[in-house]
Amino acid sequence: MSSAATLADVLYADKWQALVSEKDWVQLVHSVAAGDQRALHALYERTHRIVFTLAARLTSTRNNAEERTLGVFHGVWRRASRYDAGKETVVGWIMNQARSKSDTAVERQAEDARVKQSDRPPASLQQRLAQRIIAETGAELVLLPPQRWVEPEWKEVAPGISCKLLANDTERQRVSMLVRLSPRVDYPSHRHAGVEQLHLLHGELMIDDRKLYPGDYNRADPGTVDNRVWSETGCTCVLIASTRDQLR
Numbered sequence: 112m113s114s115a116a117t118l119a120d121v122l123y124a125d126k127w128q129a130l131v132s133e134k135d136w137v138q139l140v141h142s143v144a145a146g147d148q149r150a151l152h153a154l155y156e157r158t159h160r161i162v163f164t165l166a167a168r169l170t171s172t173r174n175n176a177e178e179r180t181l182g183v184f185h186g187v188w189r190r191a192s193r194y195d196a197g198k199e200t201v202v203g204w205i206m207n208q209a210r211s212k213s214d215t216a217v218e219r220q221a222e223d224a225r226v227k228q229s230d231r232p233p234a235s236l237q238q239r240l241a242q243r244i245i246a247e248t249g250a251e252l253v254l255l256p257p258q259r260w261v262e263p264e265w266k267e268v269a270p271g272i273s274c275k276l277l278a279n280d281t282e283r284q285r286v287s288m289l290v291r292l293s294p295r296v297d298y299p300s301h302r303h304a305g306v307e308q309l310h311l312l313h314g315e316l317m318i319d320d321r322k323l324y325p326g327d328y329n330r331a332d333p334g335t336v337d338n339r340v341w342s343e344t345g346c347t348c349v350l351i352a353s354t355r356d357q358l359r
Contacts, residue, residue, distance in 0.1 A: 168326030271296035305353030314346030
């Protein structure tokens, strides 16, 4: 992986970008802004697992994680008209809403000590979301269509490094994806061509001299360099990055 010139060279060597498009995600947000409940539930199907996982890392109980997840998608419904595709990807926008409430190290420690969280929220949560919207708007319940979202598959792009591509924005040359590192594996050092956002879901991750734990967030500005990114334990993160990142 480190021999490639850019992140795009690694991800798109076999036309993988044809599988997903950021434009499809943006269109869903626009449809939500127009009052389309089905579009909201489509976004829920695509992202609720990673949202719930992050919420579980940021709260002390499963009930709190469920409530935060419910609040995130209710917020998507209410804020869709204000979404700016020029500023952030849809996945990034949703994940940032998931962490918009302040969390504390005490909450995370309490969760680690007392709660064994599942990474899959209950099926009833989607129905609770629908009922909240109905109560707020007075709209009729929209029957949900059969689930059409096909979960992307993991792809090993280098030994010990796998990616699950969620959305590719060819216009702005950025990507939203899940990245999984095996234990004691390094991600290539790289220079950021755009803003990079990372939400750590599982495991521990070192970025130079900073150690991240589940629930932590890291933002890197254009022009900065991550000299060493590695995980002793193995980890999984949501990563929004420029496909023009220079790998070193």
